[in-house]
Amino acid sequence: MSDLTKQMIYDIYVRLLHLNEQKANTSxxxxxxxxxxxxxxEVPKNMTSIHVINCIGQHEPINNAxxxxxxxxxxxxxxxxxTKLIKEExxxxxxxxxxxxxxxxxxxxKGRRIFDLHEKLHKKKELAFYQFLDSFSQDEQNTVLKFLEQLTSALESEHTDGTPGKPVK
Structure with missing residues (x-):
């Protein structure tokens, strides 16, 4: 792979990260x-609280750990x-x-209504993503899958000094 191609991939990756941050606010x-x-x-004021509600709804009964x-x-x-979600009922x-x-x-x-709405919106996004993936061949999808698995693995094992860990193959 040429250095130019690697640079282009990295530039698009950084752009994707920025777009993801912006999209989180839009979501x-x-x-x-x-x-x-x-x-x-009444709705929780941040996405993490909504995701905690979603996690509880998917895994009841579930504890803190x-x-x-x-x-x-x-x-x-x-x-x-x-504690905040209990107080807000x-x-x-x-x-x-x-x-x-x-x-x-x-x-x-009240929490169940938040859970149901989150599930509904998530399902809409999931279907749109599947439609997007349908524009790629099965081989291309397999390459994308391999890339994302290895990128995720490298990011998860990233050293505390910010240098990437070795991707798992």
């Missing part, structure tokens, strides 16, 4: 708009978010009768 605004259209007055693991967040961060906490030590979470009716 939150879109969520607020859709929520308003469905007469939802389970959410932290599935979302790659610290337990302290999950505690902070879940999007989720409830409870203990199982046979285990009084662990605290589990479940959605309230």
């Amino acid at each position: 939150l605004q879109q969520f607020f708009k859709e929520a308003a259209e469905e007469d939802m007055i 389970g959410i932290a693991r599935k979302m790659n967040l610290s337990k302290a961060n999950v505690t902070k978010i879940s 999007f989720i409830n906490s409870y203990q199982l009768t046979d285990n009084k030590k662990e605290v589990y979470f479940k959605l309230t009716r």
Whole structure:
């Protein structure tokens, strides 16, 4: 591969990262708009809280450690978010009768509405993405898949000094 091609790939990758940041803000605004259209007055103010609600909705019953693991967040961060979501009545906490030590979470009716709306919007995005992928051949899709798997693996194993880890093949 030529250095020019590598430079072009890197430049497009950086552009993609910037577009993704901008899109995240647009997605939150879109969520607020859709929520308003469905007469939802109270909505979490950030996407992480919405994603915690989604994680709970998909995995009920789930505890703090389970959410932290599935979302790659610290337990302290999950505690902070879940405390706020309980106060805002999007989720409830409870203990199982046979285990009084662990605290589990479940959605309230209000939380379920947020979960359902998030699922609906996510499904729309997923279908649009599949339609986009349909413009590529199966071989091209396999190459894209391999590239994304190795890029993700390299980013996940990135050293704390910012140098990339060796991709897993």
